[in-house]
Amino acid sequence: MENLIERITIDSEVVHGKPAIRGTRILVSSILEYLAGGDSIEDVLTEFKELTKEDILACLAYASKAIDHKEFRVPAA
Template structure:
């Protein structure tokens, strides 16, 4: 997996949500930006403290979560 160690979970940052490198960029926000049509370059242009490897780590983290066997109770 691509740099998945860039994803950190700290109860003192963003209420313990997975974030990028301990910064206040939750994985869920980055996924929403990508799902909304932003490109990696768009994100990097808007958030200069992020790196391409951070975005790739978010995608790798999401891919790993997609390996679960059941999503009972998942709301769309």
């Protein structure tokens, strides 16, 4: 899971410092909203052609760690 989390970055210069997928301006929360709305990983990948399945899984891993209140590091961009 830690390797996946490395795909998520927080940079105050990118999308106001909100967690985003590395190298993009796509918010973790946006991907989670698509999935929560019933879209499949394949649906999300069709919508966001620059993403990979691992990017989507990284969003889920980030959310899992965030709600578990465990301390973890997100690399700066």
